[in-house]
Amino acid sequence: MNLLAEQDGMSRWWRIVxxxxxxxxxxWTAMNVRRAIVLLSIPMILEMGMEAVFALVDIFFVSRLGxxxxxxxxxxxLLLTFVYSVAWGLGMGITSVVARxxxxxxxxxxxxxxxxxxxxxxxxxxxxAIPGVLxxxxxxxxxxxxxxxxxxGSGYVRLMFGSNLIIxxxxxxxxxxxxxxxxxxxxxxLMLANGINIVLCPIMIHGIGGWEGFGxxxxxxxxxxxxxxGVVYQVMRLFxxxxxxxxxxxxxxxxxxxxxxxxxxxxxxxxQFILPSISWMFLGSIVATFGSAATAGYTVAVRIMxxxxxxxxxxxxxxxxxxxxxxxxxxxxxAQRSAWLCGHFNMVYLVCVAVFxxxxxxxxxGFFSEGDVPAGYGVSAxxxxxxxxxxxxxxxxxxxxxxGAGDTLTPTWMNAFCFLLLQIPLAWYLSGQVGWGAxxxxxxxxxxxxxxxxxxxxxxxxxxxxxxKV
Numbered sequence: 001m002n003l004l005a006e007q008d009g010m011s012r013w014w015r016i017v018x019x020x021x022x023x024x025x026x027x028w029t030a031m032n033v034r035r036a037i038v039l040l041s042i043p044m045i046l047e048m049g050m051e052a053v054f055a056l057v058d059i060f061f062v063s064r065l066g067x068x069x070x071x072x073x074x075x076x077x078l079l080l081t082f083v084y085s086v087a088w089g090l091g092m093g094i095t096s097v098v099a100r101x102x103x104x105x106x107x108x109x110x111x112x113x114x115x116x117x118x119x120x121x122x123x124x125x126x127x128x129a130i131p132g133v134l135x136x137x138x139x140x141x142x143x144x145x146x147x148x149x150x151x152x153g154s155g156y157v158r159l160m161f162g163s164n165l166i167i168x169x170x171x172x173x174x175x176x177x178x179x180x181x182x183x184x185x186x187x188x189x190l191m192l193a194n195g196i197n198i199v200l201c202p203i204m205i206h207g208i209g210g211w212e213g214f215g216x217x218x219x220x221x222x223x224x225x226x227x228x229x230g231v232v233y234q235v236m237r238l239f240x241x242x243x244x245x246x247x248x249x250x251x252x253x254x255x256x257x258x259x260x261x262x263x264x265x266x267x268x269x270x271x272q273f274i275l276p277s278i279s280w281m282f283l284g285s286i287v288a289t290f291g292s293a294a295t296a297g298y299t300v301a302v303r304i305m306x307x308x309x310x311x312x313x314x315x316x317x318x319x320x321x322x323x324x325x326x327x328x329x330x331x332x333x334x335a336q337r338s339a340w341l342c343g344h345f346n347m348v349y350l351v352c353v354a355v356f357x358x359x360x361x362x363x364x365x366g367f368f369s370e371g372d373v374p375a376g377y378g379v380s381a382x383x384x385x386x387x388x389x390x391x392x393x394x395x396x397x398x399x400x401x402x403x404g405a406g407d408t409l410t411p412t413w414m415n416a417f418c419f420l421l422l423q424i425p426l427a428w429y430l431s432g433q434v435g436w437g438a439x440x441x442x443x444x445x446x447x448x449x450x451x452x453x454x455x456x457x458x459x460x461x462x463x464x465x466x467x468x469k470v
Contacts, residue, residue: 028181028322029103029329033338037318037345043183045314047174050190052310054226056368057198058219059303061205063368067296068146069216071288072153074299075143076160078284083128083161085273087168090121091175092273092320092403093266098179098245099321099404103328107245109258114176114238115250116259120266121172125165132161143281144288155217163224170227173234178321180245185237193230197222268408272399272415279419283427286441294438297377300368301442305385308353309392315346316396320404327405332466339401339460347393354389357382381442388446395453398460407465414455423448 028036062069094117101109132139136157140150170193174186204218214221239248287298319342326335357364365378399411423444430440 026181029325029331029334033322033334033341036322037338037341040181040183040321041315041318041342041345043187043314044178044317045311047183047187047190048310048312048314048317049307050187050194052307053194054197054223056303056307057194057201058223059300059368061201062216062219063300064206065216067292068149068152070296070299071145071149071292072140072156072216073219074295074302075140075145075149075284075288076153076157077299077302078143078281079132079139079157080160080167081277081280082274083164083167084171085277086124086128086270087171088273089268089270089408090117090124090168090262090266091171092269092400092408093117093262093264094172094175095179095317095320096265096324096404096406096408097262098176099181099324100328100406102180102245103325110180110245111247111250112255112258113262114179114245115247115252116255117172117176117262118169118247119252119254120259120262121168122165125168128168129162129164132164133158136161144285146292149292152216155214156220159217159220159224163220163227166224166227166231169231170234173231173238176238176245177234178317179324181321181325182245183318183321185234189230189234192233193226195226196229197226200225265406265408268412269403272403272408272412275412275415275419276423279423282424283441283444286427286431287438290438294377297365297375297379298381298438298442300365300378301381301385303368304357304364304382308350308357309396312346312350312393312396313400315342315349316400318342319397320400323401323404324406327466332463335401335405335466336463339397342401343394343397346397347390350389350393354386357386377438380439384439384442385445388449391446391450391453395449395456398453398456401460402456402465405465406468410459410465411456414452414459418448418452418455422451 026039028040031039059070059073062073094113097113097117098110101107101113136154137150139157140153145153170189174189177183177186177189200222201219203213204222205213205215206218207213239246284295284298288295319339322338322342323335326332326338361379361382362375365375365382368378399414402408402411426447427441427444430436430443431438432440434440436443
């Protein structure tokens with residue numbers, strides 16, 4: 001009897017997963033809230049999981065080249081956090097406006113918002129590529145990279161920054177799909193991009209047959225080809241007949257009023273993500289003063305951490321879409337309930353991950369790191385960083401709930417306080433003045449993030465975000 005019940009439960013869950021990945025149009029404002037969260041979050045979690053795989057695949061194959069190569073990838077990733085901040089913030093604005101128009105049952109307005117978002121993305125992508133293409137070694141020098149790391153990483157930095165337009169387009173077009181409620185399409189895009197990256201990465205880095213490959217620069221080349229293929233697939237779907245939001249026939253021209261709405265909502269989002277990025281860059285710079293081994297260990301730990309946190313961002317993105325669409329449909333209480341339920345689910349998941357990371361940190365770090373010193377730093381970093389996972393679960397969901405409502409200002413000032421005024425000075429104080437070394441920089445992260453989550457919960461519960469007009 002128990003076996004039959006268990007099989008029936010598994011069958012039911014499998015049907016739900018298949019339904020969530022089908023990519024069918026649904027009215028997320030009318031169905032049961034829990035069901036809406038599950039159906040919307042599964043493809044979003046898988047989408048963010050695919051983004052996490054990018055990080056792990058690169059570091060896995062690059063780690064065979066030594067700690068200096070790992071340092072190149074890690075420091076470049078810290079430099080690119082500014083690019084990712086713009087991509088996330090812009091995507092946040094696009095998702096918010098598209099979701100609000102979708103909730104208002106205005107497909108034409110949603111399509112106009114999507115087109116204006118793409119125009120803005122193209123301009124920003126080209127502009128942001130220039131510094132890394134022209135000054136790759138200088139940028140690594142700003143991160144306190146050793147001279148050998150600067151020389152080794154110039155090609156990697158130049159190629160990664162040169163592909164900024166591809167990165168921004170990938171984020172922005174997926175934001176369009178998420179805002180329209182077609183999370184499955186965003187997931188399929190990253191599955192395609194990841195598949196290509198996984199195949200090309202070992203070949204481009206280490207070569208094949210008698211060819212020796214491009215070394216660490218090959219990782220950037222494989223990632224760029226994978227992401228570029230994903231963008232081509234997105235554009236074909238976005239202008240195709242079967243897309244839930246169709247841009248065919250929408251003029252490729254500036255619409256000042258629509259563009260300004262996206263800029264206004266996105267600006268807070270961009271600043272909101274730049275603030276923690278600045279903090280992470282400072283933290284990476286502090287860690288780099290303790291040598292390449294510390295940077296390598298920190299890089300591995302952060303990549304492993306990202307692997308668990310990006311799926312959580314999938315749950316947070318589901319909250320953003322549900323809040324935006326429900327507010328558009330005139331259902332603010334349902335929007336609030338959706339956000340809190342997403343937070344509960346996210347917290348349970350991350351607490352389980354934290355326990356796993358604490359117990360198996362040496363095994364996980366050892367898989368990506370060679371040498372006792374880098375591994376020691378990596379284990380220490382991973383265990384310290386995961387101490388804040390309980391609070392991360394709520395914090396990231398509530399931040400995205402504010403953003404989905406179009407209230408990007410509130411999480412922006414909270415980030416300014418917790419990252420610039422708390423996390424950076426705390427990392428400097430604990431690592432240098434207290435004498436904790438690199439571990440002091442690690443410890444500043446869970447402390448500041450936990451305080452941020454508590455502040456977010458208090459302000460979110462007040463409900464002023466329900467009154468924001470988009």
